[in-house]
Amino acid sequence: MSAGMVRLSPASLHRSLQEPVLGSIGFLNEVMSRHPDAISFAPGAPHPAFLDDLDTGHCTDRFLDHLVERGRTRRQARRLLVEYGPSRGIINELVSHALRRDQDIAVTPESVVITVGAQEAMLLVLRALFRSASEQVLAVANPCFVGITGAAHMLDIPLLPVSETRDGIDVEALEAACRNARRSGRHLRACYVAADFSNPGGGRMALECRHRLLELAEREDFLVLEDNAYGFTAAGGDELPPLKALDGGRRVVHIGTFAKVCFPGARVGYVVADQQVGDGSRLLADDLAALKTMVTVNTSPLSQAVIGGMLIEHGGSLRELSRHKSQLYRRNLDRLLTALDFHLPDGRAAGIHWNRPEGGFFVRLHLPVPADDDLLEKSAAKYGVLWTPMAPFYLDGSGDRQLRLSCSYLDPEQIDTGMRRLAAFLQKEIIR
Amino acid sequence: MSAGMVRLSPASLHRSLQEPVLGSIGFLNEVMSRHPDAISFAPGAPHPAFLDDLDTGHCTDRFLDHLVERGRTRRQARRLLVEYGPSRGIINELVSHALRRDQDIAVTPESVVITVGAQEAMLLVLRALFRSASEQVLAVANPCFVGITGAAHMLDIPLLPVSETRDGIDVEALEAACRNARRSGRHLRACYVAADFSNPGGGRMALECRHRLLELAEREDFLVLEDNAYGFTAAGGDELPPLKALDGGRRVVHIGTFAKVCFPGARVGYVVADQQVGDGSRLLADDLAALKTMVTVNTSPLSQAVIGGMLIEHGGSLRELSRHKSQLYRRNLDRLLTALDFHLPDGRAAGIHWNRPEGGFFVRLHLPVPADDDLLEKSAAKYGVLWTPMAPFYLDGSGDRQLRLSCSYLDPEQIDTGMRRLAAFLQKEIIR
Numbered sequence: 001m002s003a004g005m006v007r008l009s010p011a012s013l014h015r016s017l018q019e020p021v022l023g024s025i026g027f028l029n030e031v032m033s034r035h036p037d038a039i040s041f042a043p044g045a046p047h048p049a050f051l052d053d054l055d056t057g058h059c060t061d062r063f064l065d066h067l068v069e070r071g072r073t074r075r076q077a078r079r080l081l082v083e084y085g086p087s088r089g090i091i092n093e094l095v096s097h098a099l100r101r102d103q104d105i106a107v108t109p110e111s112v113v114i115t116v117g118a119q120e121a122m123l124l125v126l127r128a129l130f131r132s133a134s135e136q137v138l139a140v141a142n143p144c145f146v147g148i149t150g151a152a153h154m155l156d157i158p159l160l161p162v163s164e165t166r167d168g169i170d171v172e173a174l175e176a177a178c179r180n181a182r183r184s185g186r187h188l189r190a191c192y193v194a195a196d197f198s199n200p201g202g203g204r205m206a207l208e209c210r211h212r213l214l215e216l217a218e219r220e221d222f223l224v225l226e227d228n229a230y231g232f233t234a235a236g237g238d239e240l241p242p243l244k245a246l247d248g249g250r251r252v253v254h255i256g257t258f259a260k261v262c263f264p265g266a267r268v269g270y271v272v273a274d275q276q277v278g279d280g281s282r283l284l285a286d287d288l289a290a291l292k293t294m295v296t297v298n299t300s301p302l303s304q305a306v307i308g309g310m311l312i313e314h315g316g317s318l319r320e321l322s323r324h325k326s327q328l329y330r331r332n333l334d335r336l337l338t339a340l341d342f343h344l345p346d347g348r349a350a351g352i353h354w355n356r357p358e359g360g361f362f363v364r365l366h367l368p369v370p371a372d373d374d375l376l377e378k379s380a381a382k383y384g385v386l387w388t389p390m391a392p393f394y395l396d397g398s399g400d401r402q403l404r405l406s407c408s409y410l411d412p413e414q415i416d417t418g419m420r421r422l423a424a425f426l427q428k429e430i431i432r
Numbered sequence: 433m434s435a436g437m438v439r440l441s442p443a444s445l446h447r448s449l450q451e452p453v454l455g456s457i458g459f460l461n462e463v464m465s466r467h468p469d470a471i472s473f474a475p476g477a478p479h480p481a482f483l484d485d486l487d488t489g490h491c492t493d494r495f496l497d498h499l500v501e502r503g504r505t506r507r508q509a510r511r512l513l514v515e516y517g518p519s520r521g522i523i524n525e526l527v528s529h530a531l532r533r534d535q536d537i538a539v540t541p542e543s544v545v546i547t548v549g550a551q552e553a554m555l556l557v558l559r560a561l562f563r564s565a566s567e568q569v570l571a572v573a574n575p576c577f578v579g580i581t582g583a584a585h586m587l588d589i590p591l592l593p594v595s596e597t598r599d600g601i602d603v604e605a606l607e608a609a610c611r612n613a614r615r616s617g618r619h620l621r622a623c624y625v626a627a628d629f630s631n632p633g634g635g636r637m638a639l640e641c642r643h644r645l646l647e648l649a650e651r652e653d654f655l656v657l658e659d660n661a662y663g664f665t666a667a668g669g670d671e672l673p674p675l676k677a678l679d680g681g682r683r684v685v686h687i688g689t690f691a692k693v694c695f696p697g698a699r700v701g702y703v704v705a706d707q708q709v710g711d712g713s714r715l716l717a718d719d720l721a722a723l724k725t726m727v728t729v730n731t732s733p734l735s736q737a738v739i740g741g742m743l744i745e746h747g748g749s750l751r752e753l754s755r756h757k758s759q760l761y762r763r764n765l766d767r768l769l770t771a772l773d774f775h776l777p778d779g780r781a782a783g784i785h786w787n788r789p790e791g792g793f794f795v796r797l798h799l800p801v802p803a804d805d806d807l808l809e810k811s812a813a814k815y816g817v818l819w820t821p822m823a824p825f826y827l828d829g830s831g832d833r834q835l836r837l838s839c840s841y842l843d844p845e846q847i848d849t850g851m852r853r854l855a856a857f858l859q860k861e862i863i864r
Contacts, residue, residue, distance in 0.1 A: 004650055004680070004681045005680075005681050005708070006655070006681055006682050006683055006707055006708070007707075007708050007709075007710075007712070008707050008708065008709045008710070008716060009710065010709055010710045013560050013561065013563060013709070014559050014562065014563050014723075015563065016559070016723065016726065017560065017719050017722060022722045022725075025725070026722075045515060045516050048511060048515070051510075051511055051514045051515060052507065052510070052511070054514055056513075056514070056734065057489050075484065078483075079480060079483055079484070081488075081697055082483045082486055082488070082695045082696070082697035082698075083477060083483060083695070083696055083697055084475075084691075084696040084697070116548055116699075116727075116728040116729075117728060117729050119725075119726070119727065119728055119729050120727060120728050123726065123727055127446050127586060128445050128446055128449065129445065129446075130446065131445060131446050147726070147729075150725065150726035151726050151727075153726070154559060154723065154726045154727070155587075218436055223438070248436070248437075249438055250437050250438050251438055263514045263515070264514070264515055264516040265513055265514035265515055265516070265517065265732060265733045265734050266514075266732060266734065267548075267728060267729070267730065267731070267732040275438055275440050276437070276439050276440065277440045277441075277442055277445070278439075278440075278441065278442045287445060287449050290449060290454045290458075291446075291448065291449065291586065293454075293551075293582065294448065294551070294555065294579070294582035294583050294585070294586045295548075295551065295552060295555055295583075295727065295728075296549060296551055296552050296699065296727075296728060297549050297551050297579075297699070298699070299699070300548075300697060300699040300734075300735050301697045302488065302697050302698065302732075302734065302735060302738070303732050303735065306734070
């Protein structure tokens with residue numbers, strides 16, 4: 001290294017780079033790479049079986065046909081997929097149609113922005129809504145998905161953790177938080193909620209809680225950011241309406257992703273933002289599309305075409321698209337919970353217990369000892385089983401005695417084997 | 433509309449949404465849509481001829497073969513394209529190889545992060561490097577590409593405009609700006625430079641200026657953000673080394689895009705950030721990859737595969753990939769300048785003059801009157817020719833009497849016709 005070579009001090013970089021969660025993710029990835037034969041309950045990724053059958057070329061062709069049926073020449077259609085495109089997206093009509101049809105979310109294509117996954121949607125919404133770091137706060141459930149807290153850190157937006165019960169975010173605690181914020185001269189500008197099987201909490205808001213949340217948003221003048229990544233895992237007939245479907249006052253900004261119901265590699269998500277801005281000549285979606293030109297310009301039309309084609313293949317229905325997947329994930333979740341019951345009958349007496357979510361990808365396990373990196377290392381090296389420490393999901397330093405188990409990426413036999421290993425680990429190292 | 437429906441005040445949204453440039457882009461798009469038959473010198477998009485021959489499926493297959501040759505099974509290779517992937521990217525090796533081979537940029541794959549276009553790279557680099565809005569400033573050439581100023585506005589980063597000559601950013605003016613910033617208690621943290629045929633200025637830094645800029649960066653302790661979108665348009669034998677190739681002190685963060693040399697719809701760009709952070713156990717690229725998990729998680733591997741395949745098809749060489757394109761753009765630029773000379777021989781006497789860049793996509797035309805939205809509307813409606821007002825590219829309110837002409841998207845015949853129309857417009861409305 002030459003004498004004049006620059007060396008950047010970590011303290012000179014943005015403070016979001018010092019968030020402990022980045023170190024935790026790094027360590028988890030590193031443990032996984034050192035123990036490739038361990039069974040991992042860490043990834044929240046979709047099951048690979050759905051990916052092997054995927055014919056992205058065929059999906060693209062279906063979307064091209066769709067464009068041609070709607071009046072474009074084939075050459076125009078093909079160009080649309082490879083040129084720059086509108087920052088709001090090219091499959092907005094298909095998405096709004098599917099939301100209306102399957103989730104009773106009545107929304108026009110103009111209120112939809114297609115994003116590079118749900119993550120970009122979160123960043124755009126936070127950036128648009130938060131103007132002043134000293135006066136506005138974002139409420140989040142505690143524990144909380146690291147995607148939204150990460151985006152908030154990146155934009156220096158202060159967070160207000162609100163406890164989550166099995167019925168989702170605690171609306172009474174949120175109401176108290178609003179009052180406290182007001183007393184300290186700050187305004188609760190928005191509240192991030194995953195109403196259906198949150199990651200990692202597993203909570204699901206009861207219908208009555210959903211209505212109370214919307215009433216509170218009206219009364220306290222905040223917006224609700226609804227993340228609906230896992231709603232599709234509800235059993236048929238057991239679905240609850242998304243907050244956006246109950247949203248008479250347009251208080252809800254609805255964020256979705258195709259990573260779980262289609263495939264993650266597309267990097268396609270969406271945001272519904274039908275809030276009127278100013279005199280009503282534009283929608284919040286217009287502002288999000290404008291901000292998007294400063295982040296990614298537009299979402300790859302190639303990727304959008306594959307997702308559009310998949311929707312068309314399933315009659316334009318998200319529900320049809322996800323039906324088989326939803327079944328597989330519920331079967332896996334069942335298998336995981338059954339294995340926990342079977343292998344750890346004496347768990348509770350030893351201070352080990354877990355929640356029983358009715359959907360989603362995740363189960364939370366409470367230990368009587370810290371579920372930290374040392375314990376993870378031992379679990380991986382000696383027992384061949386991996387999981388995610390929960391502490392990084394908590395904003396208040398609690399949760400260090402919890403771990404997260406994901407059921408999405410594994411086959412039933414792997415779940416059984418992995419649970420046997422996990423039980424052996426817990427029996428020998430903790431229960432004794 | 434129900435009484436309780438939310439209405440967001442524009443003043444309550446982030447101030448980047450009030451940037452006049454957003455209104456200008458909106459107006460330009462709107463004029464273009466109202467005058468579909470007008471010849472437009474506005475878009476800086478690549479020529480469509482290169483897009484019609486594009487076989488993205490074939491390119492993807494080439495990349496899959498490449499992965500299989502390197503030891504993956506075909507199933508593993510296919511999964512890599514549809515699953516989540518590393519946030520730093522999957523074509524880093526191909527990109528670093530090409531940069532080393534074609535541009536003498538000696539860089540490891542670990543220093544490269546693949547991004548959703550150059551735009552995301554700019555946002556990530558600014559976020560990592562800027563910690564405090566009150567103490568740090570970003571210097572940019574004036575006029576300046578709106579992608580970097582937009583990203584800075586989004587992150588509330590103060591900008592310091594520095595004049596640009598035909599030799600690119602004025603290094604002496606930059607030195608004075610450093611001193612002024614220091615005197616007012618602020619530090620010039622970084623300087624954004626498009627050394628090769630800037631958009632919209634058209635400047636190109638002489639070799640000697642490049643060295644002086646790097647010496648200044650060393651002396652004043654700032655980083656140089658080099659945007660190399662248009663370097664490929666230099667004539668063979670006339671290329672100058674990118675700043676990054678001259679960068680002994682690792683002062684340069686190098687940003688590139690495949691939008692122009694491959695195709696925009698892929699939304700694939702890259703950033704080279706080999707700066708050591710802290711004790712040297714990590715690079716700035718590692719921090720950018722960590723930040724990327726909060727913006728887009730990862731760049732679509734489907735898109736990366738198409739770009740990777742295109743590189744492989746051309747022997748892993750960016751230069752081979754762009755040779756024909758470079759020729760077309762120089763031919764178009766020549767045609768445009770020749771037409772200006774031919775049609776406006778009395779231009780200078782009437783206060784109309786223009787620059788003569790040796791590459792890039794853009795020519796700047798100076799008028800004796802404001803080149804504003806009203807004039808654009810007249811040009812489109814009465815003469816069927818469109819262009820881009822330059823005022824939004826200036827940070828200091830100047831430049832309102834300039835317009836930008838892009839040669840990239842048109843055929844030679846369209847350039848001729850368009851220039852005849854533009855000349856008629858200028859002769860009748862301005863020279864008279």
